[in-house]
Amino acid sequence: MQVLAKQEDSVNASVSVSISNTSIQDEVQKIATKAAKTMKMDGFRVGKVPVSAVIKRYGKELEYDAEQNLFKEAINEALKELKKESKDMIAEPFVEKLDRNDKELKADLVISFKPEVKLDDYEKLIPEYSSPKVTKKELDARKEEGLKSFAKTEPIKEQRALKEGDFAKFDFEGFIDGKAFDGGKAENFTLEIGSKQFIPGFEEAMIGLKVGEEKDISVPFPKDYGVPSLAGKEAVFKIKLHEILELVLPKLDEELLKKLLPGEENPSEEMLEERLKEQIKKEKLYKLINEELRVKFADTLIEHYDFDLPRGVVEQETDIQFRTALSTFSEDELKEIRENTQKAKEKRDSFKDEARKSVKLTFIVDELAKLRKVSVSDQEVIQAVYFEAYRYGSDPKLMLEDYRKQGILPAIKMSLLEEKLFNDIFMPKEEKKSSKKEDK
Structure with missing residues (x-):
């Protein structure tokens, strides 16, 4: 087996692999010999199945397993050449080109590593904004909503x-x-x-x-x-x-104020209005952060900072975006994709720019979260999944297991981290304190 590894940039390396058919068949023999010792097959006792019978029945599967084993060996050899370790890799290596002939199997692979992201002076890029104001009309409407529950x-x-x-x-x-x-x-x-x-x-x-x-x-x-x-x-x-x-609507008397402001010793209408005003202001702030500031800041960060992206991760994200978009395609588009591999590739590649932006933002968010000491626990991810399940009347344990099998949980964790991070950046200190009190 011949392996040639070359570093393309700071996070990607190309690996050319040549594997002779003899090596593949030797590996098939080795796998089949091991399997024959424990395999059950009609007409033979356990442990007495001939290796030739195993190869005859499972030839294609054995060749696939043999090739995968040899590719793993090739990757390990490439990592040694590059003076890297398997733990340094991010995403699975992907095959860029594959050729077979009577003598050998040739493949061009790409292996990727995590980029080093430096966000110098990121605070200067945070967009300025004015704290939301609450109008009398909004306050009166919210007060009326509260009274309606007792009307x-x-x-x-x-x-x-x-x-x-x-x-x-x-x-x-x-x-x-x-x-x-x-x-x-x-x-x-x-x-x-x-x-x-x-x-x-x-x-x-x-x-x-x-x-x-x-x-x-x-x-x-x-x-x-x-x-x-x-x-x-x-x-x-x-x-x-x-x-x-x-x-x-009922009269806003002392008895009703106690119901609207539970736990307050001397509730008043002024106190209620102040509480409602804070509530509306916080809702407006959350909306401003999530619908405007978050997008604006993310776009600025993506444009301002430049670093090499791991191609393996970009390819994975491109696949995800392409598969997600399939449900939005017309019948004609789907038919064209099914019948024309070149069109299918072009359609998939049209998502690559957005995939790069998404991957880039993921690494930026990850680094920002470390700088600001913001994190999301596994328990928070589970709670988010359970909350979604309850909303749709689904079994939370089944939904969690389904998401785990599909590999969706990391994406949910990243989404929660983004929300937490941008709230930490944009929410005023007094709002953060009140939010923590509510969480308790």
Whole structure:
């Protein structure tokens, strides 16, 4: 076997490997001999299976294993030439070119190492921003939200038609093609008009009704409706309005303040407003960080700092982005990719620039996190997966195991690290302190 290793840049090395077919067959013989000692095969006792029988039955698999073993030996030899160790490698070596003939197997491999990232004076690149302000209108709206949780509905006093924001008490029965369907009937049902609780068009069609009036409402079920037998069907609902109610907000007295500010000895409206103001301000700040500052700072870091990227990692990220995008391709695009390998390669390579940016940012974030002593524990990753599972009604243990098998957990950890890091950079000190208190 011949191995020639050459350092391309600070983090990548090319390795040319030539393996004779004789070496491959010798390795096949060695693997088959070892397997024959423990293999079970019909017609033979355990340990008595002829090596020739093993090779005859598992020839292709044995050749693949033999080649992989020899490639590993080639990589180890290349690392010695480069004066590196296997622990220095990042990502699996990838085959750039492979040729076979009657005499030998030739391959060009690329092995990659972790880059050294120096972020001198990165603080100067942090974009400036103004602390978010809270308007009286926003504060009043948030206060009203809190009061609504303790509000009650009462019949309206004046005689008028139903309008958006009212609560309607009514009977309804739904029909498709003149026939009633299961789940389409209720009596004295209460619905907030404008809540979008019913299918689109239903609540809007009720506006203008007066108590005691009846009406037929014709609306289509959405095409993606959860019940397949109803999805996309035109339905007619016969309704009768019995009562119009309105939401009556409670008075903000001492008793209610204690419920809105639990744990406070002498709660006041001023104290509530200050608490709500802090809450709104923090929400605005999180939004500003995640939707604007984070992206702007990341783009600046990527553009400002230059270092060699490990090609193995870039190739992996390109594959991930390409596979992720497949679900967005049209049928024509997918057909072209399946039938034309050159087009498939071109399409995949079109993701390479974004992959480079993503990989570069990953190393920058990793180094920034070390500089600022920000980290994410394995327990935090598990909590994030469990939270996602609960949101979608999935089994958290199964989702965690599935993500582990797919190798998704490192990406989740990096995502959490990014969020934590950028919050650490942009969030004012007083906000950080209050966040830590809430976490406790």
